[in-house]
Amino acid sequence: MEILENNDDTRDTIVAIATPPGVGAIGIVRASGPHSWRILEDCVRKSIEAERRVVYGNFYDSDGNIVDEVLFVGFKGPRSYTGEDMVEVFCHGGILVTQKILEEFIKRGARLAKNGEFTRRAFLNGKIDLIKAEAILQIIEAKSEESLKLAVENLKGKLSGEVSAIRKMLIDALSKIEVTIDYGDDIEIPREEIAQDVENIVKFLSEKLAHADKGIHxxxxxxxxxxxxxxxxxxxxxxxxxxxxxxxxxxxxxxxxxxxxxxxxxxxxxxxxxxxxxxxxxxxxxxxxxxxxxxxxxxxxxxxxxxxxxxxxxxxxxxxxxxxxxxxxxxxxxxxxxxxxxxxxxxxxxxxxxxxxxxxxxxxxxxxxxxxxxxxxxEDGHLSHVTTKRQLEHLKIVQQHLKKALEAIKSGYPVDIVSIDIRNALSELDRLLGTNFTDDLLDNIFANFCVGK
Ligand SMILES: Nc1nc2c(ncn2[C@@H]2O[C@H](COP(=O)(O)OP(=O)(O)OP(=O)(O)O)[C@@H](O)[C@H]2O)c(=O)[nH]1
Ligand SMILES: [Mg+2]
Structure with a gap:
């Protein structure tokens, strides 16, 4: 069996055993990508017909032998975890059964998924931002009630929402500046107003950062x-x-x-x-x-x-x-x-x-x-939803840019200089959310996930 491990192509159909290795009541094999439906239909010798509906059937290997009696379900992109066409097969939870089902997918053109590749695709397809991806990992790894609660709230968009709110405030401030740059001769520059806006954001951010260590701990x-x-x-x-x-x-x-x-x-x-x-x-x-x-x-x-x-x-x-x-x-x-x-x-x-x-x-x-x-x-009460060092580092840099912007406004620098600092702060927020990312960053985050997530 040949497994194409170094293939990064996001158009591949990927497959993995989603349940932990070992014996259990149920084993789940999941696949995502353009051929996932076709491969499954080939293996169960019937059509999935309707998405999101559980179907009962026999799973056949390529020699025509029944591997197991299974339940399966198909999801059509974008309404799936990864945002692509996906299938999940629920079989009896034996090591060999799940392995054989996995192999049948691979024989028919899927390749073994890498750690976190399903979630990585969810991110690349715009289903979740990076903060939510981190939250998914934290839900899986949660060891205390509090950490689980924070992670679930972040998956529901708590920190992402706060970051987007800061983003919006910055864009508002920036548009005030742009107007004064374009029509400065005719419009009085509302420097105080802009300074006040930025100051409010700096304050808001300072409160978040003051309690960030707690969320991380x-x-x-x-x-x-x-x-x-x-x-x-x-x-x-x-x-x-x-x-x-x-x-x-x-x-x-x-x-x-x-x-x-x-x-x-x-x-x-x-x-x-x-x-x-x-x-x-x-x-x-x-x-x-x-x-x-x-x-x-x-x-x-x-x-x-x-x-x-x-x-x-x-x-x-x-x-x-x-x-x-x-x-x-x-x-x-x-x-x-x-x-x-x-x-x-x-x-x-x-x-x-x-x-x-x-x-x-x-x-x-x-x-x-x-x-x-x-x-x-x-201590509870002031728990911040900043839960990883990565998030903290980005927010600290945003804060630095904004403090520079504030200084520039207060010292009477031209507003276009101020706008550079605000733009820098905005791109840092984009890095935090993942609107702006590098492959290395993604590798770093998703390497911590298990295969099948
Ligand atoms: N009586 C008694 N013996 C202890 C106690 N704690 C450890 N010991 C003994 O002290 C010896 C050293 O214990 P370790 O736990 O290996 O000590 P350590 O500090 O890890 O030693 P290193 O790894 O060499 O730095 C062992 O023989 C232990 O059984 C204690 O509370 N009472
Ligand atoms: Mg010792």
């Missing part, structure tokens, strides 16, 4: 790094928090070499938690790389759990680590309190936590402390 999870010198019980703590034997634990210092991640929910908040290599001076090349990664992880995380050993007390190694993380939002966690009591106050707020990762003692207090620290990051 809710959607992608709050990051929590466990750091400390070797052998203090970091991996034991990770395993305890995940309630899973994820990381290797031994009494040999330097056991963990790489960053090990897991995801947990604490009091409804979604965390991405990472265990790291013990930080110490070493000549071991591999260990050194691990330690660099640990330090990077600590600097990039929202909260750092600085694990200390109650059997050794605060040592020179701890002092070294403390210097590295002093600007981080860290919680000092004294571990092994079941066998040691050499403890001292380390936290800025004097609020050290005492635990035994082995017995589970003190874990609740630690979780309470973590939640207390991250509450401001995810």
């Amino acid at each position: 809710v959607s992608t999870g709050v990051t929590l790094a466990i750091v400390g010198k070797p052998n203090v019980g970091k991996s034991t703590l990770l395993n305890r928090l995940l309630v899973e034997d994820r990381a290797i634990v031994t009494d040999i210092p330097g056991t963990t070499r790489d960053v090990i991640r897991g995801e947990i929910k604490i009091r409804g908040i979604h965390f991405v938690i990472s265990d790291t290599a013990g930080i110490r001076e070493t000549n071991d090349v591999v260990e050194k790389i691990g330690i660099d990664r640990a330090i990077r992880e600590a600097s990039q995380s929202d909260v750092v759990l600085f694990v200390l050993d109650a059997t050794t007390g605060f040592t020179k190694d701890d002092e070294y680590i403390m210097n590295i993380i002093q600007d981080s939002n860290f919680i000092a966690v004294w571990n092994k309190t079941d066998i040691g009591n050499k403890i001292s106050k380390v936290s800025k707020d004097g609020d050290d936590i005492y635990i035994s990762a082995s017995t589970g003692e003190g874990l609740r207090a630690l979780e309470d402390k973590i939640v207390e620290r991250v509450k401001p990051l995810v």
